[in-house]
Each structure stands twice: as C-alpha cells, then as structure tokens.
Amino acid sequence: MRNAGLGSWPHRRARMAPKREAFSYDGVSTTYEEVAVRTTKLARRLEELGVRPGDRVSYLGANHPSFAETMFATHQLGAIFVPLNFRLSPAEINYQLADCGARVLIHAPSHQVEHERAISLDSYEDWLAGGSEEPLDVPVTIDEPALILYTSGTTGRPKGAVLSHANLLWNTFNLMIGVDVTTDDIALVAAPLFHVAALTQTLLPTFIKGGHSVITPRWDVDECLNLIEGYGVTWMFGVSTMYADLAASPRWPTADLSALRVLLCGGASVPDAVIHTYQERGLVFCQGYGLTETAPGATFLEAADSVRKAGSAGTPVFFTDVRLADTGEIEVQGPNVTPGYWNDPVATAAAFTEDGWFRTGDIGRLDDGHLYVVDRLKDMFISGGENVYPAEVENAITDHPDVAEVAVVGVPDERWGEVGRAFVRPRAGAAVDAAGLREFLLPRLAKYKIPVHVEVVTELPRTGSGKVLKPALRRLPLAPAVSPENAPGR
The missing domain is CATH 3.40.50.12780 (ANL, N-terminal domain)
Incomplete structure (x- = not known):
C-alpha cells in the first residue's frame, strides 16, 4: 500500500x-x-x-x-x-x-x-x-x-x-x-x-x-x-x-x-x-x-x-x-x-x-x-473535561449592549471540577441580570462555557498598568449561584 x-x-x-x-x-x-x-x-x-x-x-x-x-x-x-x-x-x-x-x-x-x-x-x-x-x-x-x-x-x-x-x-x-x-x-x-x-x-x-x-x-x-x-x-x-x-x-x-x-x-x-x-x-x-x-x-x-x-x-x-x-x-x-x-x-x-x-x-x-x-500560566479552566478560555467568554459577554466590561475566572465546583464566574460591570445607567445574560449567551456559546456564577460589580481590581487583577477576583468569597439549574449542560 x-x-x-x-x-x-x-x-x-x-x-x-x-x-x-x-x-x-x-x-x-x-x-x-x-x-x-x-x-x-x-x-x-x-x-x-x-x-x-x-x-x-x-x-x-x-x-x-x-x-x-x-x-x-x-x-x-x-x-x-x-x-x-x-x-x-x-x-x-x-x-x-x-x-x-x-x-x-x-x-x-x-x-x-x-x-x-x-x-x-x-x-x-x-x-x-x-x-x-x-x-x-x-x-x-x-x-x-x-x-x-x-x-x-x-x-x-x-x-x-x-x-x-x-x-x-x-x-x-x-x-x-x-x-x-x-x-x-x-x-x-x-x-x-x-x-x-x-x-x-x-x-x-x-x-x-x-x-x-x-x-x-x-x-x-x-x-x-x-x-x-x-x-x-x-x-x-x-x-x-x-x-x-x-x-x-x-x-x-x-x-x-x-x-x-x-x-x-x-x-x-x-x-x-x-x-x-x-x-x-x-x-x-x-x-x-x-x-x-x-x-x-x-x-x-x-x-x-x-x-x-x-x-x-x-x-x-x-x-x-x-x-x-x-x-x-x-x-x-x-x-x-x-x-x-x-x-x-x-x-x-x-x-x-x-x-x-x-x-x-x-x-x-x-x-x-x-x-x-499545580497551576496554569493561562487563564483557561476545565469544566467537566472541557477546556474553557475566559477571553472567549468575555468577548461574547461584552457583545451585550448593557455590559461595559467583564472578567471571567474559573472557580471550584463539586460537580464539574470548575465552572465560570463572571464579574460584570454594566454601562452607565444600564442594568444587567444573571438570567438575562445567560439567555443572551445561549446562541453564542456552548452551555458549558456560560458562567454559572454572575456577579454585577461597580469596578474591577486592576494593576498599576491597568490590567484586571484576576488572582484577586479568584480569592473573593463565592456566593451561591443565582440560577444553579443553569449549570453547564452536558
């Protein structure tokens, strides 16, 4: 042959x-x-x-x-x-x-x-x-x-x-x-x-x-x-x-x-x-x-x-x-x-x-x-065996007309190993809710990429050069998921 x-x-x-x-x-x-x-x-x-x-x-x-x-x-x-x-x-x-x-x-x-x-x-x-x-x-x-x-x-x-x-x-x-x-x-x-x-x-x-x-x-x-x-x-x-x-x-x-x-x-x-x-x-x-x-x-x-x-x-x-x-x-x-x-x-x-x-x-x-x-240089996290890259999720979230900026990190999850946690800063005068944001993301991202935890914040922690301090976000206490039934689909 x-x-x-x-x-x-x-x-x-x-x-x-x-x-x-x-x-x-x-x-x-x-x-x-x-x-x-x-x-x-x-x-x-x-x-x-x-x-x-x-x-x-x-x-x-x-x-x-x-x-x-x-x-x-x-x-x-x-x-x-x-x-x-x-x-x-x-x-x-x-x-x-x-x-x-x-x-x-x-x-x-x-x-x-x-x-x-x-x-x-x-x-x-x-x-x-x-x-x-x-x-x-x-x-x-x-x-x-x-x-x-x-x-x-x-x-x-x-x-x-x-x-x-x-x-x-x-x-x-x-x-x-x-x-x-x-x-x-x-x-x-x-x-x-x-x-x-x-x-x-x-x-x-x-x-x-x-x-x-x-x-x-x-x-x-x-x-x-x-x-x-x-x-x-x-x-x-x-x-x-x-x-x-x-x-x-x-x-x-x-x-x-x-x-x-x-x-x-x-x-x-x-x-x-x-x-x-x-x-x-x-x-x-x-x-x-x-x-x-x-x-x-x-x-x-x-x-x-x-x-x-x-x-x-x-x-x-x-x-x-x-x-x-x-x-x-x-x-x-x-x-x-x-x-x-x-x-x-x-x-x-x-x-x-x-x-x-x-x-x-x-x-x-x-x-x-x-x-x-023991750790990752990249921000990528793994949810149920699937690689999730925060930059990709952040890009999709910032397409929402009411979102000014967002940072996504992976956090521990008993079921999936890790899931996404999004910190969202709305545009001035706008409001963002977790359920609405998930609905917005469904046609844009696979379900396992959609953050389980969504938190609305007024500002994001930054370094002196203006970069978002993701390690600081990972250390913040984790509140229960707003909609646990919306955990990543498999």
Whole structure:
C-alpha cells in the first residue's frame, strides 16, 4: 500500500482478523472486514463530492461508528479529518467550518448547519450503499496532516491544532507501551470522540490491536454500567466528572466490574477521594497529562505506580520528553507534538521555544521523576473535561449592549471540577441580570462555557498598568449561584 497513514488501517487490520468485531453500537456489531468495505465505499462517495488530497472533511455529531468510518475514509483519500464539538453553538460551528474550509460536512440530523455539501446521518446508510467497493491506493506519507482539532483560543478565537499521521501513530505507540492493550480487549468509548483523548487514547489503540470498541453516544451512568457488565469491558477512558458520577451511582457497590483492568483519566486532576474509591474496588486508576497539541499523551502514570503515586500525572511517555522551564511551565518535545496551528503562523511560532519545545501554559513540579500539574500560566479552566478560555467568554459577554466590561475566572465546583464566574460591570445607567445574560449567551456559546456564577460589580481590581487583577477576583468569597439549574449542560 502506498498509504502509510490511518486510511490504510481498516484494510491492514481486516486482512489479519476479518471476522473480529471492531465496533458495537446500540447492540449492532461491525467486523473489521465490514469496516474496510464501508470505509472504501465512503471514500468513493467523498471522492464523488470532489474530496482530494489535502481537502478537509468535517464531522458533527455524537459518538457513532460513522465517526470512525468518516475519519478512515477521509484518510484513504489523503484528506484531513476535522471533527467538530457538537456542544458548540451554531455560530461557533460555522466559524470552524469556514476557518478549515471544509469541502464536505457529515452531520447528525439534530444539527442543522448550512453547508453546500452536507450529508445528514439520517440518509447516511442509503448514500453509503451507492459507493463503489473499488479499492483506492492514494499515496499518503505519515508526515502529512491527518486531523485539525479546534481548541478555544486565549485571544477569543479558536485555533485549529494540526496533528499529522505520525503524531497519531507515535501517540498510539506511547499509549500501548504504558497500557498492555491486547487483541482481546474491549474498550468502552463513552467520552466524546471529537476530543483527542477518546479518539487517540482509546479507539485508535484498540483498533490497531484488533480489539473491540463499544461505542455509546453519550455518558449515561446506568447505560455505561449495562455496557460494562454486558460486554465485559476491560478498559476505558474518562474525565474526572464521569468517574465521580459512576462511583456515586447506587449500583456502584454491586455492579459487576470484574472484567475492568484499566481506567484511564485525563482532562483535569482527579480528587484523591475518587481515586481511592476505585482502588478500594481493586481497579487500576491511571492518570495522565497532555494536550490536544501533544496528541495528547505527554506523561502517564503506569499501573504499577497507580497507588504509590496517586494524584501524579506520571512520568514522560516513552518516546516523548518533558521539562520544566525556569518559570515552572511544562514544556514538551517529541514526535507526537503538533507541527502547528492551521493557517496561523503567529500562534504556531508563539507556541514553541527557540529550541523547539512546545509551551503548554501549565505549571508543574517534579517529584521522583513524576509530574504534578499545580497551576496554569493561562487563564483557561476545565469544566467537566472541557477546556474553557475566559477571553472567549468575555468577548461574547461584552457583545451585550448593557455590559461595559467583564472578567471571567474559573472557580471550584463539586460537580464539574470548575465552572465560570463572571464579574460584570454594566454601562452607565444600564442594568444587567444573571438570567438575562445567560439567555443572551445561549446562541453564542456552548452551555458549558456560560458562567454559572454572575456577579454585577461597580469596578474591577486592576494593576498599576491597568490590567484586571484576576488572582484577586479568584480569592473573593463565592456566593451561591443565582440560577444553579443553569449549570453547564452536558
């Protein structure tokens, strides 16, 4: 095969184990042989729509086998796959579609997006059935772009992090060195696949080993417990909120978790109490640290150290190096690190040191070679595993005609880890109320970005140079949320 990228994976795996189950969804299983045929037919269909090497194909929708099929088919053509966050508002989605220049959009019928070449999943099967099974062999090198994953920008505009086929391949190697993934493994894919971790830390390693991925469209505790018990799930990835929900279920003490070997967690630090809850049931709970730009694994806490170093993000993964700058900022270098941002040379240059290390914007400390993430240089906070950048939220809030200025910070939240707290100064003679502001933001921002706490102030604390003192705002006592029912939607 001249295709050295991910597009060749279905055919390479099918010739080794054609009848092995690749995916299960809603009780229906698909073999590797079937995946290979379906991705070829889909690639031919995309080709008919004008998709050529280097073009972008976007996907918008909840977890579904068609996500993986679209990705592999896109890569068969040497094109670039752009998964979109289905939690975003239409305005945010339209910006990303325009920024990447998507030639084709495949989307769930629940998302009505205007695009000249849009294929809805409610007609997907009939459309796919008309595709030719004639094999393709488009030349693709591993250094070519494979994915564009949008991360909210600190300047208020999302940036498209480019990941090459090589980035994804090396991340897969790193993961499989840290976790003993086998052909008999059954992975639960419940975290959103548009997130780099669910895709590259779970689905891709399972696929390349010939394992079985059980895909569910959303995180539902009872349904996931049913899938874990029914399929004998052996490993899964989740964020802190997901694992806390699972342990809080009334079914937790009696649920059959005997097949589970490894639980991977990322996105934010996990409270020690949650870690110990899992350890008490004999479950290996492994945290890691990384970013979209590192595909994402930078460090990993292997099973042998999961008790002794609980709370640590682990040591650098095998083929990747991590160091701390004089400021304590975590910097990463390795073949899994992004080559840069889509059509954004300024952001790309700013993201790397002069000697080529990626600046994470996070502050860490090292103890016995293990990394602990302790703070952030950037203002970004994580709510339920989702990155939220205050600058983006502030930009949306200041569009309100009655708002003079605003500062947004992340504050602790028992349910989501962190949520937004907005300090709003109204224009002279105007009034701003929390409920009205949230209504204003709903069509402009994803729900998880909308601040739970909104406080109207007459002034904001500032430095001598006029910058808002966000550390001072974070230290202010937290009043109960005005409308707790408006907590971030999931």
